[in-house]
Amino acid sequence: MNNIPFYLAAFLVVLGVLIVVHELGHYLAARFCGVKVLRFSVGFGRMLWKKRLGQDRTEWAISIFPLGGYVKMLDEREGKVAEEEVHRAFNRQSVGKRSIIVAAGPLANFALAILIYWGVFMHGSEELLPMLGAPPNGTPAAMAAVGNGELVRSLDGQPVATWDDLRWMILQKAVDHESVVLEVVNERDEISIRRLYLSAAGEQGWEGDALERLGIRFYRPEMPPVIGKVVANGVAERAGLQNGDRVLALAGKEISSWYDLVTIIRDSASRPLRIEFERQGEVLSVDVVPDAVLERGQTVGKIGVAVAPGPKPAREVKAFVRYGIIEAAGRALEETWDKSVFSLVMMGKMLTGEVSWKNLSGPVTIADYAGQSARLGLDYYLKFMALVSISLGVLNLLPIPVLDGGHLLYHMIEVVRRRPLSERAMEIGQQVGMSILFALMAFAFFNDLTRLFNG
Known part of the structure; x- marks a missing residue:
């Protein structure tokens, strides 16, 4: 429970940055194309704070529901427009200009991801080398x-x-x-x-x-299952385990390495375990019940023991990785492109049934990952932000009415028909789009709750 404020703060920072960048893309493109912006809002619904700024007296606002935002532009379809400002209305712009404004939001998210990756790659970070561990039998x-x-x-x-x-x-x-x-x-x-x-x-x-x-x-590293330290007042100490004890079996399963020992204990939170161990040539056994501990959003078992120091690995397992300006830029572009394509491919496989819809994540899971990455360090947190920014960009380009991709679809149809869709057709499209969007959100939230309560 102590992690919740930290994880929530990490999530809100990511969310706030991505929403502002997305909407700023729309805002700057609108200004570039000569369209008047009436309101720039982070969040939806009732406004909690607002302030008018600039020559156009644009209203900058923070609203009550933080999962999104919007840029409201001058538009004859939404109200009466003064004659002297008609040329600045969104609906009076060419299809090309309207498409630029609509696409600028997702493009801003991709640009943010590229900048983040570029900065992280240039700054450098300590990375694990691609060194493989012993695989489980049958894999x-x-x-x-x-x-x-x-x-x-x-x-x-x-x-x-x-x-x-x-x-x-x-x-x-x-x-x-x-x-x-x-x-x-x-x-x-x-x-x-x-x-x-x-x-x-x-x-x-x-x-x-x-x-x-x-x-x-x-x-x-191959580490024998020998206890090097027993935590004071922990489960192991209360059961009588001591430094130097060599664990032979857990719950009837032979133990050959420290990793086997840790795996079984972590999976046995609040469940009785019989530990067989060797002490000074004598084989003994005790029963323990591992404490249930919340770790990175999952409940795991712990008994309060640490491994005895083993031999140092023959080779280094980490290296400091840094790239020059040009190479870092190339890798940033490649990383953003690859992850964008991968997101689209996985979405396509969800539609065809090749990938389970259980992989769809909502705000609870994203908040959990935000908190975990923040705890690992700034570079991990920034990479997570870049990944979510890419996902937001890809999602918004889907041809679903309400989303930016849906508006771009309308514009493509307008180019083919040589006239805009009727107000009625777009209204129906909006209703269908909202239904799809709410269904996806409900499914994602259901998956979040399932993961939360079922681990």
Whole structure:
């Protein structure tokens, strides 16, 4: 519960910035095209604050419902316009100018994403290297003979620099490709080729962690399940566990590594567990009930133990990655383009049923991710903001009446017909668009609540 104010603040900052940038795109384009702007509002509904500024006395406002905003322009369809200002009405502009104004909002979101990525890439950050961990038995990675500690050098011939690059490249390939070829190098500097089959990634409609289904995990040093520290007054101490105890089994399952131990305990919050362990050559057992702890929006089990120090990894697992001005700009453009296309592809697969609608996220999930990324650091938070900005840009370009893409569709029809659609046709379109939009919002909110209560 202590995380809620922080997560909410992180969410509101992202939301506020993206709404302002989107609406500023419309506002600046309208001014450029000579259209008078009557109101610039962040949020919908009743106004909480307003102030008139500028030669046109434009009303700048903050309204009660924060999930969006709008720019109200002079328009003869919405009220009487003085004769001397008719030329500044939106409806009197050419189709080209109206389309520029409408498209400027989503384009501003794409531009923001590019600027964020550009700045982050130029500033540089410490990144995890694309080093693979031992995969679970039966997964595609295990069948490809991926070994613990192998460093990925390339994927289908494309260089791979960081763990995030590897994750993103595999997700992109998994949408339309049957397999990928990984070039890896092990700790002895031996180069190998691993063919990874990708069908398992989408076998649950892309719900959950697709990479986990493939068996793609980050490298974990081999650490024996030996307790190095027992937290005072914790579950483990109360049960009598001590430093140096070697865990042999949990709930009847043999334990060979510290990772196995942590995985079972995390999945056993508030459920009894029998721990078998070795102490000075003697095999003992105790029963514990892991505490239920809220961590990053999920309930996990903990008993209050830490691993004994193990051997240092043979190779570094992190590197500081920074790009020059030109290369950073190129990567920013590529990143924005790739994520925009991927968003459209996934939306298309939702419509065809290849991707589950459970992947649709609403404000609760976005707020959770905003808080998590903010806790990880400024670069993660900015990258998250860029990703949401791209999603907002793509969503607004969909040809749904009410959204910017719907208005652009009207303009295309007008060009073909050589005259605008009738007021009645556009009114029906608005009603249909609102219905679709409310249905999507309701579905996204339902998914949020399902994730919140079911983990």
